[in-house]
Amino acid sequence: MAKKPEKLWKTPVDDALRWVRGTDLTALDQSATPGWSGKKADGEELMAARGPELAELQERLFAHGRTGGDRSVLLVLQGLDTAGKGGIVRHVVGMVDPQGVQHRGFGVPTEEERQHDYLWRVRNALPRPGYLGVFDRSHHEQVLVVRVNQLEPPETWRTHFRELNEFEAEVAASGTLIVKVALMVSADEQKARLAERLERPDKHWKYNPGDIDVRTKLPEYLAAYQEMLDRTSTEVAPWYVVPADRKWYARLAVTELLTGALRSLDLGWPPADFDVETEKARLAAS
Amino acid sequence: MAKKPEKLWKTPVDDALRWVRGTDLTALDQSATPGWSGKKADGEELMAARGPELAELQERLFAHGRTGGDRSVLLVLQGLDTAGKGGIVRHVVGMVDPQGVQHRGFGVPTEEERQHDYLWRVRNALPRPGYLGVFDRSHHEQVLVVRVNQLEPPETWRTHFRELNEFEAEVAASGTLIVKVALMVSADEQKARLAERLERPDKHWKYNPGDIDVRTKLPEYLAAYQEMLDRTSTEVAPWYVVPADRKWYARLAVTELLTGALRSLDLGWPPADFDVETEKARLAAS
Numbered sequence: 001m002a003k004k005p006e007k008l009w010k011t012p013v014d015d016a017l018r019w020v021r022g023t024d025l026t027a028l029d030q031s032a033t034p035g036w037s038g039k040k041a042d043g044e045e046l047m048a049a050r051g052p053e054l055a056e057l058q059e060r061l062f063a064h065g066r067t068g069g070d071r072s073v074l075l076v077l078q079g080l081d082t083a084g085k086g087g088i089v090r091h092v093v094g095m096v097d098p099q100g101v102q103h104r105g106f107g108v109p110t111e112e113e114r115q116h117d118y119l120w121r122v123r124n125a126l127p128r129p130g131y132l133g134v135f136d137r138s139h140h141e142q143v144l145v146v147r148v149n150q151l152e153p154p155e156t157w158r159t160h161f162r163e164l165n166e167f168e169a170e171v172a173a174s175g176t177l178i179v180k181v182a183l184m185v186s187a188d189e190q191k192a193r194l195a196e197r198l199e200r201p202d203k204h205w206k207y208n209p210g211d212i213d214v215r216t217k218l219p220e221y222l223a224a225y226q227e228m229l230d231r232t233s234t235e236v237a238p239w240y241v242v243p244a245d246r247k248w249y250a251r252l253a254v255t256e257l258l259t260g261a262l263r264s265l266d267l268g269w270p271p272a273d274f275d276v277e278t279e280k281a282r283l284a285a286s
Numbered sequence: 287m288a289k290k291p292e293k294l295w296k297t298p299v300d301d302a303l304r305w306v307r308g309t310d311l312t313a314l315d316q317s318a319t320p321g322w323s324g325k326k327a328d329g330e331e332l333m334a335a336r337g338p339e340l341a342e343l344q345e346r347l348f349a350h351g352r353t354g355g356d357r358s359v360l361l362v363l364q365g366l367d368t369a370g371k372g373g374i375v376r377h378v379v380g381m382v383d384p385q386g387v388q389h390r391g392f393g394v395p396t397e398e399e400r401q402h403d404y405l406w407r408v409r410n411a412l413p414r415p416g417y418l419g420v421f422d423r424s425h426h427e428q429v430l431v432v433r434v435n436q437l438e439p440p441e442t443w444r445t446h447f448r449e450l451n452e453f454e455a456e457v458a459a460s461g462t463l464i465v466k467v468a469l470m471v472s473a474d475e476q477k478a479r480l481a482e483r484l485e486r487p488d489k490h491w492k493y494n495p496g497d498i499d500v501r502t503k504l505p506e507y508l509a510a511y512q513e514m515l516d517r518t519s520t521e522v523a524p525w526y527v528v529p530a531d532r533k534w535y536a537r538l539a540v541t542e543l544l545t546g547a548l549r550s551l552d553l554g555w556p557p558a559d560f561d562v563e564t565e566k567a568r569l570a571a572s
Contacts, residue, residue, distance in 0.1 A: 063491040205349040
C-alpha cells in the first residue's frame, strides 16, 4: 500500500462522526464510512496497527491511576440489538489489558436497582481513576427504551435530559473523559443479523423474541435517538454517531475515537516517587 | 513440527502442577517446566492455538449465565511481586472477550474495606453466573502478608485457614469452579525483574520500595506459602504451583489450566427458549 493507512482518514474521525445538533438522523446512511477513503482491508490494517498504541496509552492511564492521578475514560456504547456493541467490546476493548478495564452491561434493572434512582447503578459502575470504563447501554436508556415503551409518563422522562447532562458534567469534572458512541444499524442489516441468530444454534442465546417488538417500533426509537442526541451531546460528553452496517468500519471508528481520547489526556509515564539510585543500591544489596 | 504441540505435555498439566500436601516448597525449581517436554517456541505455538478454543469456552460459559445457568469460574492468582500475575491477566485472560471477565485486584484494604470482615470485599468481587472472575491477590493474603508482617497475632491468622476453606466450599457449592494458581519466582529472577523496573522509566510506576522489604523476608514468605498450600488446597479449590521464572511457561500453564477448567464444565450452547420457526416467521414479517 502506498499510503500509510491513517492517511486514509480524509476527515478526522472526530469531525466526521461528532453529532451536530439538528442533523436528521433518519437521513443517515448506516452503510456509509464517514471520513474514511480506504477499503475494508485498509481499515483492518489500521486497526491492527493501532493495537499496540492503544494498549500503551491504556497502560499509561493505568499507571497514572496507580500513582495518584484522577483521570479515567468512559466509553458509552448505545445501539439497538445487533448494532454491534458486543463486537466493539471484544475487538476494540479486547486490544488492551483487561486489568485496566471496567466493563458493565446495563439490562433491565434488577429488583435491587429498582429500589434506587436510575443513576444509582450507573454511579456504582463509573470507572475508578486509571481505568477505562465501558458501558454496554447506559443511563441514556432512560430516554430510549423507557420512553418508547412508555414506562414513565412524558412529564417524567422529559426531565431526564437535563439530569443526564448534569450527571455527565459532574462525572467529567471528577476527571473522567466521556466518549459516547451511538451505533446505528439499518433495518435491513438488523434483519439479516437477527436471521443469523435464528439460523445458528450457537447464536440462539443472543436472540430474544422481544427483538422483533423493538423492530416494530423502529420509528419511535429513531425519534428517541434523535432527541437524545440533540439534547445530550455536550462539550464534555459528546455523542459520536457511527454507521454500523459495516462492522469493520464501526470497530475502526471506535478504535480511532478511543485512541484519540486517550492521546488527548497527554499522560506521560509517572515519574518515580523514590530515589532511583538509592533503590538500585538497596536492590543490589538484597 | 512433527508433533501437535499439545502432545508435548508428557504429564497432564493438572497432574504436573496440582499441589501435593507436604511437598517441600523450598525445593521447587522455579525455572522448571513441569510436564512440558517442548521448547519455548512450542509453548508459544500451543498457547496461540488455544486462544480460539479458550474464547469459545468462555463464550459458552457467558451464554450459560445469560440463560439462567449458575456456573462461573474463578481464577485466583497469588505470587510475590514480579511473579508475573499481571502478565497472566494480559496474555492469558486477554485472549477472551472482556465482556465476560470480572477482574479484581486486591491491594492494601481501603478505609471502607477495613470496617468489614476481610472476606467482605472478596464476596463483593465474586464472579456472577456466566463470568470468568480473576483475582490478582486474594483472601489468601490473610495468611501471607498479614502473617509475615504480623498484622494480626498468630492466634488470629491461624483461624483463617479453616475460614478460607469454608468460604471456598460455599463459593464452589454456589456453582463457581475455583482454580488457584501460585506463581513462584526465584530470588534471582525477582532481582532481575526489579532491576528492570528501576532501569526503565516506563516501569518506575510498577516499582515500590517496599518490594525490597519483601525480599528480606523471603524465607518467611516461603514458610507462609508452604502452610497456605498445605492447608488450603482442597478438592473443590485446589492450588496449582507454577514455576514462574520462565514467563512463557507460566502463561502456557495457566492457559492450559483455565482451558481444562472450562472444558470440565461441559457446557453446550444453551437451547432456544423460543420456537425457532415461529420467530423466523415473525422476523420475515417484520
